[in-house]
Amino acid sequence: xxxxxxxxxxxxxxxxxxxxxxxxxxxxxxxxxxxxxxxxxxxxxxxxxxxxxxxxxxxxxxxxxxxxxxxxxxxxxxxxxxxxxxxxxxxxxxxxxxxxxxxxxxxxxxxxxxxxxxxxxxxxxxxxxxxxxxxxxxxxxxxxxxxxxxxxxxxxxxxxxxxxxxxxxxxxxxxxxxxxxxxxxxxxxxxxxxxxxxxxxxxxxxxxxxxxxxxxxxxxxxxxxxxxxxxxxxxxxxxxxxxxxxxxxxxxxxxxxxxxxxxxxxxxxxxxxxxxxxxxxxxxxxxxxxxxxxxxxxxxxxxxxxxxxxxxxxxxxxxxxxxxxxxxxxxxxxxxxxxxxxxxxxxxxxxxxxxxxxxxxxxxxxxxxxxxxxxxxxxxxxxxxxxxxxxxxxxxxxxxxxxxxxxxxxx
Amino acid sequence: xxxxxxxxxxxxxxxxxxxxxxxxxxxxxxxxxxxxxxxxxxxxxxxxxxxxxxxxxxxxxxxxxxxxxxxxxxxxxxxxxxxxxxxxxxxxxxxxxxxxxxxxxxxxxxxxxxxxxxxxxxxxxxxxxxxxxxxxxxxxxxxxxxxxxxxxxxxxxxxxxxxxxxxxxxxxxx
Amino acid sequence: xxxxxxxxxxxxxxxxxxxxxxxxxxxxxxxxxxxxxxxxxxxxxxxxxxxxxxxxxxxxxxxxxxxxxxxxxxxxxxxxxxxxxxxxxxxxxxxxxxxxxxxxxxxxxxxxxxxxxxxxxxxxxxxxxxxxxxxxxxxxxxxxxxxxxxxxxxxxxxxxxxxxxxxxxxxxxxxxxxxxxxxxxxxxxxxxxxxxxxxxxxxxxxxxxxxxxxxxxxxxxxxxxxxxxxxxxxxxxxxxxxxxxxxxxxxxxxxxxxxxxxxxxxxxxxxxxxxxxxxxxxxxxxxxxxxxxxxxxxxxxxxxxxxxxxxxxxxxxxxxxxxxxxxxxxxxxxxxxxxxxxxxxxxxxxxxxxxxxxxxxxxxxxxxxxxxxxxxxxxxxxxxxxxxxxxxxxxxxxxxx
Numbered sequence: 001x002x003x004x005x006x007x008x009x010x011x012x013x014x015x016x017x018x019x020x021x022x023x024x025x026x027x028x029x030x031x032x033x034x035x036x037x038x039x040x041x042x043x044x045x046x047x048x049x050x051x052x053x054x055x056x057x058x059x060x061x062x063x064x065x066x067x068x069x070x071x072x073x074x075x076x077x078x079x080x081x082x083x084x085x086x087x088x089x090x091x092x093x094x095x096x097x098x099x100x101x102x103x104x105x106x107x108x109x110x111x112x113x114x115x116x117x118x119x120x121x122x123x124x125x126x127x128x129x130x131x132x133x134x135x136x137x138x139x140x141x142x143x144x145x146x147x148x149x150x151x152x153x154x155x156x157x158x159x160x161x162x163x164x165x166x167x168x169x170x171x172x173x174x175x176x177x178x179x180x181x182x183x184x185x186x187x188x189x190x191x192x193x194x195x196x197x198x199x200x201x202x203x204x205x206x207x208x209x210x211x212x213x214x215x216x217x218x219x220x221x222x223x224x225x226x227x228x229x230x231x232x233x234x235x236x237x238x239x240x241x242x243x244x245x246x247x248x249x250x251x252x253x254x255x256x257x258x259x260x261x262x263x264x265x266x267x268x269x270x271x272x273x274x275x276x277x278x279x280x281x282x283x284x285x286x287x288x289x290x291x292x293x294x295x296x297x298x299x300x301x302x303x304x305x306x307x308x309x310x311x312x313x314x315x316x317x318x319x320x321x322x323x324x325x326x327x328x329x330x331x332x333x334x335x336x337x338x339x340x341x342x343x344x345x346x347x348x349x350x351x352x353x354x355x356x357x358x359x360x361x362x363x364x365x366x367x368x369x370x371x372x373x374x375x376x377x378x379x380x381x382x383x384x385x386x387x388x389x390x391x392x393x394x395x396x397x398x399x400x401x402x403x404x405x406x407x408x409x410x411x
Numbered sequence: 412x413x414x415x416x417x418x419x420x421x422x423x424x425x426x427x428x429x430x431x432x433x434x435x436x437x438x439x440x441x442x443x444x445x446x447x448x449x450x451x452x453x454x455x456x457x458x459x460x461x462x463x464x465x466x467x468x469x470x471x472x473x474x475x476x477x478x479x480x481x482x483x484x485x486x487x488x489x490x491x492x493x494x495x496x497x498x499x500x501x502x503x504x505x506x507x508x509x510x511x512x513x514x515x516x517x518x519x520x521x522x523x524x525x526x527x528x529x530x531x532x533x534x535x536x537x538x539x540x541x542x543x544x545x546x547x548x549x550x551x552x553x554x555x556x557x558x559x560x561x562x563x564x565x566x567x568x569x570x571x572x573x574x575x576x577x578x579x580x581x582x583x584x585x
Numbered sequence: 586x587x588x589x590x591x592x593x594x595x596x597x598x599x600x601x602x603x604x605x606x607x608x609x610x611x612x613x614x615x616x617x618x619x620x621x622x623x624x625x626x627x628x629x630x631x632x633x634x635x636x637x638x639x640x641x642x643x644x645x646x647x648x649x650x651x652x653x654x655x656x657x658x659x660x661x662x663x664x665x666x667x668x669x670x671x672x673x674x675x676x677x678x679x680x681x682x683x684x685x686x687x688x689x690x691x692x693x694x695x696x697x698x699x700x701x702x703x704x705x706x707x708x709x710x711x712x713x714x715x716x717x718x719x720x721x722x723x724x725x726x727x728x729x730x731x732x733x734x735x736x737x738x739x740x741x742x743x744x745x746x747x748x749x750x751x752x753x754x755x756x757x758x759x760x761x762x763x764x765x766x767x768x769x770x771x772x773x774x775x776x777x778x779x780x781x782x783x784x785x786x787x788x789x790x791x792x793x794x795x796x797x798x799x800x801x802x803x804x805x806x807x808x809x810x811x812x813x814x815x816x817x818x819x820x821x822x823x824x825x826x827x828x829x830x831x832x833x834x835x836x837x838x839x840x841x842x843x844x845x846x847x848x849x850x851x852x853x854x855x856x857x858x859x860x861x862x863x864x865x866x867x868x869x870x871x872x873x874x875x876x877x878x879x880x881x882x883x884x885x886x887x888x889x890x891x892x893x894x895x896x897x898x899x900x901x902x903x904x905x906x907x908x909x910x911x912x913x914x915x916x917x918x919x920x921x922x923x924x925x926x927x928x929x930x931x932x933x934x935x936x937x938x939x940x941x942x943x944x945x946x947x948x949x950x951x952x953x954x955x956x957x958x959x960x961x962x963x964x965x966x967x968x969x970x971x972x973x974x975x976x977x978x979x980x981x982x983x984x985x986x
Contacts, residue, residue, distance in 0.1 A: 061726035161607050165629075165967070237720055238792055241968070338792045339720025341968040342629065437682065437919045464809050467922060468931050468948035484937075494920055494931070494948075498809060498825050503832060505920070533812030536956045544646075559639040559985060568647055 009132075010034070034130035038116040045273045046266040047078040049327060056328065057335045088258030095159030096255065104157055105256065105263035108150025112267040114143045115274040120198045121319055122287045122312035127198035136197040137189050140278055141182050144233065147271065148174040154264070155252035166251025169241050169342050176349045177232040183357035184226035187219055187364045188212045188282040197278075201286030208290040213283040216371070218363035223283045225357050227329075230275040232345065234268060237334035241342050269327075276326030277319065284322050287315030412502050414439035417461065424458075425451055430509070440492075440505035445524045448508060452527045455495065455504070463495040463504060466531035469538060470494075471545025475512060475571040487512050491524055491547055510547065512570075521548040528552055544569040604632065609970065611640050617714065617974065618981030620955075626967060634962040634970065636955055641985035649945025654680045654934070655754050655908045657945055661932075662748040664947060665983040667710050670703040670739075671925040673752040674838075679932040680754045680908070682834045683919040691900040692756035693838055698893035699742070699751065701886040702769075705776075706735045707926035708879045708886075711978040715876060716787050718975040719796050724786045731779055734772050741765055756905015766894055773887055780883060784861045788880055794864050797872035801961040801973035804870060811960070812953035815928030816882065817977055819848035820874035827924035835923050841896065844889050847881040849874075858884050872976035879978070913940050920946075927951055927978055949983035 010033060015026035051066065054077065058065030066074025092101055118136040120129035133139050148171055155167020191212055192200045204210045213223050232239040241251075253264055280286055294300060299311030340348065412420075415434055418441055422429055428447025433440055443451050455463040472490045476483035493506040510522040521542075526549040528534040538549045539558040546567030549555055557564060566573055575584040605626050611619040619640035625633040645660045652660075661676045662669040674696055681688065688696075713728030736746045741762055743751040751758050787793055803813070808821045818825060826846040828839045845855035849869060854860065860881055867873040914936035922931035928950020935944040954977045961973050 057722070061723050062730055063726065161605060165607075240720070335723050336786070337721065338716065338790060338796060340792060341796060341966060343966065344795055437917055466812060467929070468920070468933070468946070470933055470944070470946045470948075472935055472944045472946075474943075492918075492933070494933075498823065501830060531812070532807070532810040533953050533956060536952065557639075559642040561639070568644065 031130075034117070038113070038130060042113055042116060042270045042273075043266065046269040047082065049269040049273070049331075050081065050265075051075065051078045052328070053331050056331050060332075060335045082262065085258050085262040090259075091255075091257055093159050093255050097157040097159065100153045100157030101159075101255075102260075104150045104154035105260045105267075106150075107153060108147050108267040109263045109270070111143060111146035111150060112270040112274065114146075115140050115271070115278075118143075118197065119274065119277050120201060120281070120286070121277075122315040123198055123201045127201075128312055128316060129198060132196070132198060134194070134196045137185055137195040137200075137278075137282075140197075140274075141178070141185060144271065144274070145174065145178050147267065150264075150267070151252050154256065158252070158255040160255055163252045163254050166241075166254070170235065170252060172342065173235070173239060173241065173345055173349075174233055176346060177229050177353070180225060180349060180353035180357045181229040181233055183354065183361060184222050184229055185278070185282060187222045187357075187361055190361070191215055191219060191364060191368060197281050197286075201281050201288065204285040204288050205295075206292050207288075208285065210288075211283065211285040216364060216367040218360045218367060219283070222357065222360045222364070223279070225353055225360065226279060226283070228348070229353055229357075230279065231330055231333060232349070234271045234275060234330075236268075236272065236330050238337040238340050239345055240334070240339060241345060272327050272330055273323055276323035276330075279326055280319055280322040287312070287319040289314075289318050412460065412500065414441070414504060417441075417502070417504055420458070420461065421451065421454070425454055438494075438503075438505045440507050442507045442509060445508050445510065448506075449525050449527060449530065451506070452493075452530045456530055460500070462497045462499045464531075465496050465498055466527070466533050466537075467494040467496060468492075469534060469541055471541040471547055471569065473512070473545060473569060473571045477571050489522060489545065489547060491541060491545075493527075514548075521546050523548045523550050525550045526552040543567070546570055607967075611637075617979055618984075620974075620979070620981055620984075622958075622970065622974070624962075624967065624970065629966045629968075631962050631965050631967060631970060634959050636958055638955070638981070638984050641981045643986065645986040646945055646947065649942060651941065653910045653940045654914060654942055655910060657942075658753060659748060659750045661947070662750055663982055664949060664986055665707075665925060665927060665930070665951070665980050666747055667980055668703050668707040668926045669747060669749045670699045670752055671707075671923065672930060673750060674700050675921065675923040675925065675930045676932050677752050677754045678834060678838070678923060679919055679921040679934050680914070682921050683914060683917060683934055683936060684754075684908075686755060686908075688756045688905045689901075689903045691760070691897060691903055692905040694893050694896040694900055695757050695761070695904060696752055696838060697842065698769075698890055698897060699739075699757075701889040701893065702735050702738065704886045704926045705883050705890075706732045708883050709735075711879055711926075712783060712787060712876065715975045715978075716793070718971040719793060721787065721790070721793070724783055727779065727782065727786075731776055734776075738765065738769055738772060741768070753905075754908040756907070758907060760902070760904050761897075766898070769890070769894065773890060777887065780880070784880065788877060789861045789864075794866060794873060796968075796972055797876065797976065798864070798866040799868050800872045800965060800969050801976060802868050802871045803957060803961060807957065807960065808870070811957040813928070813957055814950050814953065815924070815926070816847075816875055816878040817928065817954050817957075819846070820878045821870040822849050824848040824850050827922060827929055831922065831924065834921055842889055842892050844885045847878045847885060854881065860884075872972050875976040875978075911940060913938060914942065918944075922948070925950060927980060927983065928954055930983075947986055949986065951977075951979040951981075951983045955979050955984060 009030070011027045011030035014029050015023045018026050051074065055065040055073075066077035068074060069080050070076025092098065117130045118133050118139045120127040120132070120136075122128040151170045151174075152167045155163045155165075155170070158164075188200065189195050192203050194200060200212070204212060208214070213220055253261060256264060294311040294314055299307045299314065418429070418432055418434070421441065425447060428444050428451045429441060430444045431442035455461050470492045472492060474485050474490065475487040489510045489512050491508045491510065493508075494503070495506065496503040508524055510524065512522065514520040514522045524547055526534065526538055528538060528549075529551075535553065536558060538552055539555060541547050542549060542555055543557040543560050544567060556562060560568065564579075565576055577584050607624045607626055609622040609624060611621045621637040621640070623635045623637065624631050643663070645664065648660060649657045658673055658676060661672040664672050709728040709732045713725040716722075716724040739749060739751075740746050742765065743749050743758060745751075803817065803821050805818075805821045805823045808818050808823065813821075814825075824846055825848070827835055828844070829836065829846055845857055847855060854863070854877075863877070864873075914934070916936055916938040918933065918935040920931060920933040922929045930950055931948035933944070933946040933948070934942045937943045958974060958977065962970055965973065
């Protein structure tokens with residue numbers, strides 16, 4: 001087990017109750033707990049987003065939305081919809097490829113859900129994360145791209161030309177947009193110097209001026225490129241061609257109904273929320289609020305375990321709120337803008353997003369070399385901030401390579 | 412130009428095609444012989460003083476009195492009525508082609524008229540409709556098939572002696 | 586119940602490899618009714634579109650040979666059901682032309698007022714559903730909200746929201762109820778800011794312009810040859826509107842009214858109101874221009890409606906008597922076209938001297954407008970097909986009758 005954290009992970013904690021050679025069981029039990037918690041989060045987010053989308057779209061269209069099921073605000077509408085979907089007839093078209101048709105929704109949902117395993121929800125030394133990875137950003141981007149398998153299988157396995165069209169468009173779109181998405185995500189990684197999401201979040205500790213989006217103008221612009229690519233990779237309008245209702249009935253989801261459809265649907269909302277969490281951590285400080293309230297209120301590790309827990313809990317609420325704002329912006333876009341055609345989607349990716357992202361990467365690189373502390377340090381040099389940006393990172397191994405020490409220490 | 416002047420011009424140029432006219436009707440019309448129809452239409456469209464560039468409507472009207480109690484004032488015949496207008500000179504014209512109800516008086520053989528779909532592209536669908544509902548065959552039409560009724564329908568519904576089929580693919584007709 | 590016969594035309598297609606025969610409809614969210622479009626595609630590029638119509642054929646013309654002239658009015662309602670009043674007006678004017686019957690002044694102004702309100706309602710549906718076809722869900726609801734107000738006004742006038750049978754041969758069925766004019770004025774006042782909202786959401790929206798600029802370009806010669814009329818013709822640059830240029834029996838309804846015909850003349854559209862500018866990417870005769878012409882016509886209809894309300898207030902009472910059912914029609918035939926929202930709607934009535942017409946013929950604008958779709962869709966992408974079909978603004982009730 002790695003030794004760079006002071007408090008034990010859940011697996012270690014459980015293993016203290018088990019005999020020596022049963023350590024693997026502790027890991028399995030811890031994993032089950034993590035998965036259960038994340039599943040609760042993902043499914044709650046899906047259900048809540050469903051309700052919220054209906055309310056937001058209704059208000060934007062000058063009407064009310066659900067107002068009857070479960071009181072004046074229709075809270076239980078999502079539950080009612082869920083029950084309906086579960087009790088629907090299980091219909092498989094005659095021309096469908098049975099195994100692929102049945103497999104596709106699960107693939108899609110598992111890919112969406114796996115992203116949550118690497119996302120931290122609160123920081124500090126250990127971090128509230130299912131599995132802390134020092135290549136977390138890479139993992140997230142890689143697993144997010146797996147969702148396209150489910151879509152292609154769904155489109156092909158449905159045995160319908162319309163579904164096939166939807167699947168092919170989806171494949172082209174998601175695979176193309178992975179490139180600018182990765183480039184856009186690379187820039188905060190480069191600025192922070194690590195792919196570990198916990199470290200990236202911890203770096204943005206002291207108030208909103210430390211957030212990476214305000215680090216330099218290039219990172220600021222990169223956020224908007226990231227937003228466009230994120231919307232494209234989760235197939236939301238204006239990039240929702242694969243599910244284009246008015247053209248292909250429902251694209252690759254045409255032949256799906258009931259529980260299988262609800263899996264695709266949950267996968268979409270889970271992905272939306274996951275890319276928003278990623279955006280919040282990479283650009284908006286993650287679990288750190290605009291002002292370092294937790295520090296001021298003394299809810300940090302140095303004041304004991306319970307205070308730390310409370311501080312982390314507040315951080316988690318902060319992160320969830322920021323991510324939900326991202327989801328709301330995506331809903332806002334969906335209900336306002338018309339849909340782009342597939343060749344226009346490709347044009348935006350290849351002719352706009354990639355060059356802009358590449359230019360931002362270059363710009364950020366130059367900026368980091370010239371002004372390593374970022375805009376804040378250049379404008380208002382603060383000894384602690386300078387020290388933090390100049391000092392070796394919290395979790396680095398004790399003997400950094402000489403060149404790195406010279407480069408950072410010699411500033 | 413009003414219809415008498417147009418009729419004069421037509422008679423001067425394609426006198427043989429004009430078979431009659433009625434200039435006192437509410438919409439004055441000119442009767443054209445079926446064989447001369449394409450020539451007359453092309454003249455009407457291309458002649459600079461006439462320039463009938465829009466064909467509004469082709470209708471088929473069946474003149475057959477089926478009620479034995481009523482006296483028929485006309486011989487049974489079919490009329491194909493063309494309504495033309497010129498957006499340039501702002502005048503209108505009605506052309507009529509008078510046809511026997513069956514070709515060579517053989518029941519079941521549809522009367523024939525040459526197509527004008529190469530002169531006005533809108534005639535394509537209008538002639539399909541007249542073929543479908545009134546039973547007039549248009550020679551030279553690129554794709555003469557039914558447009559409103561199903562492709563395998565039997566009979567031409569707007570003819571006065573038409574009777575609904577007894578059944579169609581298992582659905583009772585009458 | 587399954588029809589075993591294979592469509593003989595399709596079986597004879599010479600389908601190359603890589604080509605896909607895709608069927609859009611008859612049940613499809615964006616074909617504006619029961620229209621079947623068979624697309625022959627090579628990947629995403631459409632090589633040919635064959636429209637199949639007739640799914641909504643209800644034999645209205647055959648029925649017209651068995652009913653008195655006034656009894657056929659409800660059947661005209663159901664042709665272009667989004668503009669029922671204009672359909673009623675067309676048939677009423679045609680039979681009045683045969684009879685030589687003039688309607689009282691008040692009825693004439695009422696007809697203009699009601700027809701223009703219905704034009705606004707029809708164009709709102711066209712604009713909203715066009716946005717919906719392109720993926721923009723919200724303007725659809727805004728358009729239908731405004732259309733609801735018009736339908737409420739119509740319900741106050743004649744009791745029906747969609748199939749009115751209000752304009753009749755001889756005038757209109759009844760005069761306006763008390764307070765209706767004030768409600769109408771209130772609606773027109775509340776409607777004008779909504780037009781600006783729709784311009785912001787749709788007409789000037791960069792994505793919509795991207796989706797419609799240069800798509801489905803219809804040249805004026807092709808438009809006239811295919812018999813396209815109405816906004817489709819005017820968007821190609823042909824300055825022709827039957828309310829101004831039609832035959833005397835049609836234009837006498839609009840005598841004394843001032844309005845602009847929305848068509849690009851000398852490179853400019855009429856400038857009588859602050860319309861959004863024409864973007865540089867669009868080409869005359871493309872989908873965007875057809876959409877733009879409809880949006881501008883709505884403003885003209887509001888102007889006409891206000892003038893009609895003024896004239897109505899000044900006219901002597903008396904809205905005409907509906908034609909008696911036992912009235913014999915004079916022998917002869919009459920054909921008249923009027924400017925309906927979707928184009929020029931023509932009716933022909935042939936009479937043999939009895940109360941029942943010998944032939945009642947309806948020439949619908951959407952029938953001719955749709956025939957041009959096979960030309961327009963050659964070489965476009967699949968996603969452009971709903972954009973083109975939506976811009977033609979067809980209604981299957983009119984096409985199939």
